Amino acid sequence: MSDHTKLEVEHELEIAFQAKIDDEQKVEPKDWMPEGYRKNLIRQMSQHAHSEVIGMQPEGNWITRAPSLRRKAVLLAKVQDEAGHGLYLYSATETLGISRSQMIEALQTGTAKYASIFNYPTQTWGDMGAIGWLVDGAAICNQVSLQRTSYGPYARGMIRICKEESFHQRQGYQIMIELAHGTPAQKKMAQDSLNRFYWPSLMMFGPHDSDSAHSAKSMKWKIKRETNDDLRQKFIDQTVSQIEYLGLEHPDKALVWNEERNHYDSSDLDWDEFYSVINGNGHCNRQRIQHHIKAHEEGAWVREAMAAYKQKKQLKNATNAA
Amino acid sequence: MTQSTQNKVDSKQDLINYLVRLGDDSIVLGHRVSEWVSNGPFLEEDIALGNVALDYIGRARLFYGHAATLSEDGKTEDDFAFLRDEREFENYLINELPRGDFAYTIVRQLLVDLYNKHHLQALKSSTDETLVAIAEKASKETSYHCRRSTSWALRLGDGTQESKRRMQLAVDDIWGYSHELFEVDALEQRLIDAGIAVDCEQLKQQWLADVEEVFEEAGLTIPEATWAVRGGRKGYHTEHLGHLLTQMQFVHRSFPGATW
Ligand SMILES: [Fe+2]
Ligand SMILES: [Fe+2]
Ligand SMILES: [Fe+2]
Numbered sequence: 001m002s003d004h005t006k007l008e009v010e011h012e013l014e015i016a017f018q019a020k021i022d023d024e025q026k027v028e029p030k031d032w033m034p035e036g037y038r039k040n041l042i043r044q045m046s047q048h049a050h051s052e053v054i055g056m057q058p059e060g061n062w063i064t065r066a067p068s069l070r071r072k073a074v075l076l077a078k079v080q081d082e083a084g085h086g087l088y089l090y091s092a093t094e095t096l097g098i099s100r101s102q103m104i105e106a107l108q109t110g111t112a113k114y115a116s117i118f119n120y121p122t123q124t125w126g127d128m129g130a131i132g133w134l135v136d137g138a139a140i141c142n143q144v145s146l147q148r149t150s151y152g153p154y155a156r157g158m159i160r161i162c163k164e165e166s167f168h169q170r171q172g173y174q175i176m177i178e179l180a181h182g183t184p185a186q187k188k189m190a191q192d193s194l195n196r197f198y199w200p201s202l203m204m205f206g207p208h209d210s211d212s213a214h215s216a217k218s219m220k221w222k223i224k225r226e227t228n229d230d231l232r233q234k235f236i237d238q239t240v241s242q243i244e245y246l247g248l249e250h251p252d253k254a255l256v257w258n259e260e261r262n263h264y265d266s267s268d269l270d271w272d273e274f275y276s277v278i279n280g281n282g283h284c285n286r287q288r289i290q291h292h293i294k295a296h297e298e299g300a301w302v303r304e305a306m307a308a309y310k311q312k313k314q315l316k317n318a319t320n321a322a
Numbered sequence: 323m324t325q326s327t328q329n330k331v332d333s334k335q336d337l338i339n340y341l342v343r344l345g346d347d348s349i350v351l352g353h354r355v356s357e358w359v360s361n362g363p364f365l366e367e368d369i370a371l372g373n374v375a376l377d378y379i380g381r382a383r384l385f386y387g388h389a390a391t392l393s394e395d396g397k398t399e400d401d402f403a404f405l406r407d408e409r410e411f412e413n414y415l416i417n418e419l420p421r422g423d424f425a426y427t428i429v430r431q432l433l434v435d436l437y438n439k440h441h442l443q444a445l446k447s448s449t450d451e452t453l454v455a456i457a458e459k460a461s462k463e464t465s466y467h468c469r470r471s472t473s474w475a476l477r478l479g480d481g482t483q484e485s486k487r488r489m490q491l492a493v494d495d496i497w498g499y500s501h502e503l504f505e506v507d508a509l510e511q512r513l514i515d516a517g518i519a520v521d522c523e524q525l526k527q528q529w530l531a532d533v534e535e536v537f538e539e540a541g542l543t544i545p546e547a548t549w550a551v552r553g554g555r556k557g558y559h560t561e562h563l564g565h566l567l568t569q570m571q572f573v574h575r576s577f578p579g580a581t582w
Contacts, residue, residue: 056360056368063356067573068400068582069349069383072356073376079359080372087365125573125582175582183580291360299363301488302424305481312480 021222026152029095037221040214041151042096043112044223046103049089051115052082054107054288058122059131067125074171075128081164088161092153108293116274117200119282126179126193132172134194134201134239140165141235142205150222173242180246191248198239198251203274205232233263240264333516337450338389339412340513342402343555345385346413349403351434352378353566357421370470374431377463384456404574408564414554416499418563425478425488429496432471436532437503438464440525449517472536479540486541493537494545501550504529 013032059079066072090100106112117135146158179190206228209215218224243250254267356375362368386399421427445457478485504526513519
């Protein structure tokens with residue numbers, strides 16, 4: 001095939017691909033897809049998987065200190081769910097032709113990212129409430145929208161994961177209710193956690209649409225179904241009454257209902273802080289990756305032993321069969 | 323109080339104490355295993371170890387919960403877990419040892435899981451109905467735990483030289499804590515006589531046979547050394563337990579009377 005015809009074929013494939021997307025058909029692993037689509041998905045899905053896994057650390061930080069046995073069990077089960085989400089998303093991403101060990105290496109060398117929210121430290125038990133309620137809550141807004149994403153394995157993964165995430169959000173909010181309606185010291189703890197996690201939660205939706213590097217392409221390919229700003233607005237709106245019910249003060253003093261827009265107007269976010277944390281100035285950036293690397297390296301001999309044992313068994317079976 | 327009511331009161335208190343020590347065993351080991359979350363050798367193990375930890379924490383809640391009900395003084399499961407000091411905890415020492423490396427954790431689990439297999443089996447014949455129900459539930463979990471720790475022991479014992487070295491090292495370090503698992507004190511003897519508690523002396527031979535079978539296939543050896551550390555059931559602990567409790571109890575104790 002000449003280069004010229006190759007380009008033409010490619011072009012036709014791309015047109016057919018876009019037509020399929022526009023027609024709301026799902027893309028499946030064996031289907032032809034543009035390289036850019038594949039790359040974009042690998043970036044987003046692996047980042048999502050890494051976020052589930054790194055997210056185990058800030059919450060894992062409180063399992064041994066949970067204030068009641070019931071809360072301890074619930075938190076442990078939650079963190080375990082997140083590990084399951086990570087696993088599930090790694091497998092879904094592998095359908096795009098990248099291995100889990102390649103993804104892990106990209107995470108550990110910093111070429112792949114994870115949600116920056118997990119660079120914030122968890123300092124009190126209240127943070128377990130705020131994270132479940134706000135961080136899982138923001139994740140749900142995002143993931144509900146991703147249930148309609150164009151890549152089949154990702155869309156199906158989101159449907160499954162969302163069920164558990166809503167459970168997490170309810171449990172987190174339950175913690176907040178107990179605190180906010182508890183002793184004055186507990187209420188203070190709840191307010192403090194809300195104050196610290198409210199803003200970073202809003203930033204989980206990513207930069208403004210106008211500043212988002214990947215947004216336009218992702219929307220055209222229907223990898224993303226709603227824009228960062230739309231999803232953020234949804235989250236801001238739904239959180240207002242939840243804060244009211246808790247009887248806590250809203251961290252955004254400029255928040256006001258806008259009759260015309262039918263939405264709340266809110267303060268501008270501190271994007272300098274957002275980028276500063278992403279760029280390594282968060283309290284936990286280095287700690288999170290070092291923790292991951294340490295566990296991975298300490299587990300190396302275990303993985304080697306497993307492989308050696310498996311090989312021995314296979315050899316033995318082969319000799320027995322011969 | 324007549325002599326017979328006095329006896330009833332004493333034996334109820336005996337049962338409460340017995341339940342609390344079984345709860346202590348479970349919560350302390352559950353705590354240790356939970357420390358693996360996000361530290362496992364790969365993600366599937368984070369999940370599996372989390373499962374095991376959850377089983378033990380659940381078991382602790384059942385034992386403490388039963389004790390709380392019998393107490394009839396408004397005590398809750400949390401009072402037992404969070405408001406008692408190191409000297410009052412009566413778990414076996416083996417449960418409080420630090421999590422160590424993965425080999426150390428697998429060896430401890432193997433010894434304890436196999437112990438629990440026989441212990442729970444025997445507990446099913448208790449005259450206390452609630453204990454029987456707990457044992458039924460827990461022994462289902464424990465058969466999974468046993469399969470898990472046995473297959474890991476085989477893989478690591480017969481994996482690489484390095485994994486074998488680590489496993490044997492762990493066995494040598496932990497073995498001396500296994501002896502007290504099979505010793506009965508006065509409290510347990512009274513409850514054994516009443517048909518309530520397990521006579522753990524009777525479990526030793528079966529347990530040893532199980533361990534030897536796994537060790538044989540895994541290429542591990544039982545140490546000839548005769549050292550043995552004892553004291554868990556008397557509240558005579560290693561230095562590790564105090565730190566574990568400090569961590570576990572700190573939030574709960576910082577907010578007296580709060581609910582969570
Ligand atoms: Fe999550
Ligand atoms: Fe998740
Ligand atoms: Fe979650």
